[in-house]
Amino acid sequence: YKLVTASVDLGLKVFDLPLNIYADYVENQDVDDLGTGYLAGIKLGSAKKKGEWQVSYTYEKLDANATLGVVTNSDFAGGGTDGKGSFVSAKYAIDDRWYVGSTYFFDNTRGFKLGDDADYERFQLDTGFKY
Numbered sequence: 001y002k003l004v005t006a007s008v009d010l011g012l013k014v015f016d017l018p019l020n021i022y023a024d025y026v027e028n029q030d031v032d033d034l035g036t037g038y039l040a041g042i043k044l045g046s047a048k049k050k051g052e053w054q055v056s057y058t059y060e061k062l063d064a065n066a067t068l069g070v071v072t073n074s075d076f077a078g079g080g081t082d083g084k085g086s087f088v089s090a091k092y093a094i095d096d097r098w099y100v101g102s103t104y105f106f107d108n109t110r111g112f113k114l115g116d117d118a119d120y121e122r123f124q125l126d127t128g129f130k131y
Helices: none
Strands: 003-014 017-028 036-045 053-062 083-095 098-110 118-129
Touching (some): 083 118
Antiparallel strands (some): 003 017, 036 053, 083 098
16 A cells, blocks of 8 residues: 545634534555545534534545555444445533534445445444543
8 A cells, every 4th residue: 555645624613613624535556446535524513621512524435445444434334445425423522521422324335336335324322531
């Protein structure tokens, strides 16, 4: 793998809330085809202190040879590479050190380039603690 990556994150304030517009791109220069991937999304809010919340939407497309599959998001399109689709997430800070959240992966397709399409959906609940 010979990867070239680029990322951008634009931070703004909207109605006194942080708004981030972000994108990532990867290209594997060590292959002849199916070697690119990208994601783009938007996030409103920041669940870092008690009572704060955030919501986000992301679209991702990752070709089969874009990167090493073992280091990808294991929840997106069932993990690995050769996937595309969207996910939305929400998070709420119950306390300065404790949050609850959820993510819904939808319209995810795994194997879209290699011909063995499999639709994939997942809903997950999360919680996290800082100590």
